[in-house]
Amino acid sequence: xxxxxxxxxxxxxxxxxxxxxQCAGLDPRGRARCLAEAGLIxxxxxxxxxxxxxxxxxxxxxxxxxxxxxxxxxxxxSMLLAAALGERPEAARIVLGDATAxxxxxxxxxxxxxxLSGTAGRAPMADSADLVLVRLADGAxxxxxxxxxxxxxxxxxxxxxxxxxxxxxSGATPLALLDGDAMDAILQGAxxxxxxxxxGAVETCLAAAVAHTSTxxxxxxxxxxxxxxxxxxxxxxxxxxxxxxxxxxxLMHPDDRLARAAAFAAATRFGASAVESALQLHGGMGxxxxxxxxxxxxxxxxxxxxxxxxxxxxxxxxxxxxxxx
Amino acid sequence: MQPGLSxxxxxxHVLAWLAANVPAGIRIDQPGYQEPDLEACRxxxxxxxxxxxxxxxxxxxxxxxxxxxxxxxxxxxxxxxxGLPESINSLGKELAGPIILxxxxxxxxxxxxxxxxxxxxxxxxxxxxxxxxxxLAGLRTRATRDGDHWRINGRKIWTSASPWADRxxxxxxxxxxxxxxxxxxxxxxxxxxxxxxxxxxRQIDGSTDFAEVILEDVPVDAADALGAxxxxxxxxxxxxxxxxxxxxxxxxWRFENELSxxxxxxxxxxxxxxxxxxxxxxxxxxxxxxxIEIIKGYVEPTVERLAEGEAIGDRGSLMxxxxxxxxxxxxxxxxxxxxxxxxxxGDEVAAARxxxxxxxxxxxxxxxxxxxxxxxxxxxxxxxxxxxxxx
Ligand SMILES: Cc1cc2nc3c(=O)[nH]c(=O)nc-3n(C[C@H](O)[C@H](O)[C@H](O)COP(=O)(O)OP(=O)(O)OC[C@H]3O[C@@H](n4cnc5c(N)ncnc54)[C@H](O)[C@@H]3O)c2cc1C
Numbered sequence: 001x002x003x004x005x006x007x008x009x010x011x012x013x014x015x016x017x018x019x020x021x022q023c024a025g026l027d028p029r030g031r032a033r034c035l036a037e038a039g040l041i042x043x044x045x046x047x048x049x050x051x052x053x054x055x056x057x058x059x060x061x062x063x064x065x066x067x068x069x070x071x072x073x074x075x076x077x078s079m080l081l082a083a084a085l086g087e088r089p090e091a092a093r094i095v096l097g098d099a100t101a102x103x104x105x106x107x108x109x110x111x112x113x114x115x116l117s118g119t120a121g122r123a124p125m126a127d128s129a130d131l132v133l134v135r136l137a138d139g140a141x142x143x144x145x146x147x148x149x150x151x152x153x154x155x156x157x158x159x160x161x162x163x164x165x166x167x168x169x170s171g172a173t174p175l176a177l178l179d180g181d182a183m184d185a186i187l188q189g190a191x192x193x194x195x196x197x198x199x200g201a202v203e204t205c206l207a208a209a210v211a212h213t214s215t216x217x218x219x220x221x222x223x224x225x226x227x228x229x230x231x232x233x234x235x236x237x238x239x240x241x242x243x244x245x246x247x248x249x250x251l252m253h254p255d256d257r258l259a260r261a262a263a264f265a266a267a268t269r270f271g272a273s274a275v276e277s278a279l280q281l282h283g284g285m286g287x288x289x290x291x292x293x294x295x296x297x298x299x300x301x302x303x304x305x306x307x308x309x310x311x312x313x314x315x316x317x318x319x320x321x322x323x324x325x
Numbered sequence: 326m327q328p329g330l331s332x333x334x335x336x337x338h339v340l341a342w343l344a345a346n347v348p349a350g351i352r353i354d355q356p357g358y359q360e361p362d363l364e365a366c367r368x369x370x371x372x373x374x375x376x377x378x379x380x381x382x383x384x385x386x387x388x389x390x391x392x393x394x395x396x397x398x399x400x401x402x403x404x405x406x407x408g409l410p411e412s413i414n415s416l417g418k419e420l421a422g423p424i425i426l427x428x429x430x431x432x433x434x435x436x437x438x439x440x441x442x443x444x445x446x447x448x449x450x451x452x453x454x455x456x457x458x459x460x461l462a463g464l465r466t467r468a469t470r471d472g473d474h475w476r477i478n479g480r481k482i483w484t485s486a487s488p489w490a491d492r493x494x495x496x497x498x499x500x501x502x503x504x505x506x507x508x509x510x511x512x513x514x515x516x517x518x519x520x521x522x523x524x525x526x527r528q529i530d531g532s533t534d535f536a537e538v539i540l541e542d543v544p545v546d547a548a549d550a551l552g553a554x555x556x557x558x559x560x561x562x563x564x565x566x567x568x569x570x571x572x573x574x575x576x577x578w579r580f581e582n583e584l585s586x587x588x589x590x591x592x593x594x595x596x597x598x599x600x601x602x603x604x605x606x607x608x609x610x611x612x613x614x615x616x617i618e619i620i621k622g623y624v625e626p627t628v629e630r631l632a633e634g635e636a637i638g639d640r641g642s643l644m645x646x647x648x649x650x651x652x653x654x655x656x657x658x659x660x661x662x663x664x665x666x667x668x669x670x671g672d673e674v675a676a677a678r679x680x681x682x683x684x685x686x687x688x689x690x691x692x693x694x695x696x697x698x699x700x701x702x703x704x705x706x707x708x709x710x711x712x713x714x715x716x
Contacts, residue, residue: 206710210710210712213712214712214713222713224712224713225713225714227703230702230703230706230712231699231702231703231706233706233710233712234701234702234703234705234706234709234710235702237643237705237709237710238643238646238647238705241640241643242619242622242643242647245619245622245623245626245643246615246618246619246622247622248622248625248626249618249621249622249625249626250622252625252626258614258618259618259621261615262614262615262618262619262622265611265612265615265618266615266618266619266622269612269615310608312611313607313608313611313612314604314607314608314611316610316611316614316615317606317607317608317610317611317614318607320584320585320588320610320611320614321588321601321602323585323588324585324588324589324592325592
């Protein structure tokens with residue numbers, strides 16, 4: 001893989017930041033169009049499907065902006081799914097924003113006699129989606145979210161922007177099947193892009209903490225002059241940089257399993273605690289619904305679960321033990 | 326070494342050299358390890374340089390190999406992976422040398438740099454003083470001009486390697502104390518000069534690797550003044566900020582060597598094997614792995630940036646904060662595991678325990694030297710986040 005120039009990546013970041021900001025005033029379908037027009041949904045998708053066929057390094061600044069800007073759209077899922085579907089017609093519909101798509105990250109379905117049944121969970125915004133990917137024991141199946149044998153109900157996750165849903169299948173017909181390798185590639189890509197989104201969220205919360213502590217006066221001076229708070233913000237910065245460093249190295253070594261896993265593992269380990277710290281620095285205001293600190297925190301917790309951070313850690317430890325047997 | 330090797334061809338050279346030249350018994354993770362004495366370390370490091378594995382980026386005319394920082398990274402990866410002895414001249418190679426390269430004159434470079442790489446001269450760093458630690462700019466050791474000499478008076482403390490060093494990179498004041506950063510100069514002071522007294526100080530692990538250095542009317546040749554009399558602070562800060570990001574570049578890979586050594590030792594004992602296999606420790610072990618990946622995540626892209634001639638700003642502070650705290654977390658875990666071994670555990674457990682007890686104790690210094698954790702956090706707050714200061 002070639003590493004993109006900083007200029008190209010900066011251009012993606014700028015485009016993504018303004019598209020994400022625009023999305024705030026739109027409904028889910030409007031967001032799909034807006035993101036598609038900005039060329040963001042197809043970053044990874046095949047050219048024949050209207051995509052740009054670029055590497056994950058180009059998707060990183062896009063998801064960073066999505067995390068930073070609290071985007072309420074399953075963009076990560078749409079990008080990866082459109083890429084995985086190759087030249088199938090559904091890919092082009094997703095890329096163009098004609099269809100909204102999501103992935104149910106937990107649970108899954110069985111395929112028997114050509115029909116799907118089972119319960120899948122953690123599918124962001126499946127209630128407004130046209131297409132949902134559910135996992136099979138080996139691989140995944142794409143279903144029409146509004147089709148027969150598919151029931152979508154509200155999940156119980158914390159995320160408020162792209163609320164997680166449950167997908168209950170009873171005799172649904174798959175529109176397409178992905179093999180185990182394709183599903184694995186989606187998962188690997190997702191872990192990297194969740195890391196990018198978490199990094200973006202951390203930076204937004206840190207900027208809010210800096211702004212708040214620079215203006216709020218207690219004991220006759222701005223809070224930012226208290227060293228313990230300066231150090232707390234320095235640690236939030238450190239968290240954001242750890243995540244960025246792990247992502248950068250993961251892009252340098254796409255075939256290194258540990259390097260790839262490390263980006264998500266670092267993000268789940270340092271991301272939520274950095275946002276918790278930024279919330280703390282807002283005092284009582286940080287505990288209010290109106291201040292978006294909790295929104296970031298909620299979705300980081302949801303992403304941690306979608307990517308199965310504890311399971312990933314268990315597998316890393318198993319690798320270590322196997323390597324030193 | 327063939328001149329001009331680069332990339333993977335250079336790695337092949339490094340692998341072949343290490344396979345042929347690492348003396349028996351000096352790899353700390355291997356059976357039969359015997360702690361090498363000073364002379365053995367000196368000889369091994371001199372051989373590393375001769376073999377092309379040290380002084381990699383320095384110009385050939387000053388004893389270096391004229392290669393890039395990418396080759397420096399490659400050599401360090403392989404050195405780190407093997408659990409070889411830590412450098413006894415890292416302050417020379419990674420601090421004094423780069424400062425001389427940056428602000429020294431031609432005569433100084435030709436005279437001081439080759440013997441440093443050849444390990445004929447070991448350096449120490451005389452910055453900290455009893456009254457000037459984190460607040461280094463408050464240092465009081467004074468340099469006064471006396472004909473063709475400078476005269477040094479004052480006290481340095483915590484000076485690592487000073488008990489055996491040949492030269493000291495000394496930071497001393499030529500101007501008034503109130504001037505703080507201004508009026509500080511650097512010197513390449515001979516440690517055998519009259520008036521230098523080294524009083525070793527015992528460290529928490531029982532060793533005496535640092536000392537208090539008392540300087541009474543010490544003559545330093547004018548030819549050993551490095552840069553202009555007011556250039557000391559600027560040069561020190563500039564070099565320190567790069568050094569913080571690049572020194573002991575083998576660290577992440579050595580850390581990996583420690584982790585796999587710990588795993589092998591635990592595997593050798595039924596009780597410990599049960600513990601690490603039980604899942605109780607999986608999360609912490611995986612976190613250590615990720616900590617190591619993050620160090621690499623700072624090092625490798627930083628090397629690329631430096632190789633492209635870009636500035637790296639204060640990234641060294643991020644890296645230093647991370648590796649020091651990560652290493653301490655690792656050492657705590659290693660101790661906790663090995664302390665659960667039964668009394669009759671075998672040699673592998675005993676060897677690992679000796680290694681990691683030392684790692685644990687010596688690791689306490691890692692958040693103190695080269696700028697404490699609190700100082701690094703301050704640098705990030707002030708220089709990276711540019712947080713406003715109290716007025
Ligand atoms: C093993 C070892 C080797 C060393 N080798 C060398 C060497 O070779 N050459 C050399 O010159 N020096 C060396 N040092 C010295 C080292 O650089 C100093 O110890 C370090 O800079 C801290 O200074 P100090 O010990 O005076 O502690 P102090 O500066 O007195 O700090 C004490 C504590 O207070 C904290 N603190 C200080 N100021 C602030 C502040 N403004 N805000 C918040 N917290 C603060 C510190 O972080 C620390 O926790 C070595 C130290 C050690 C431990």
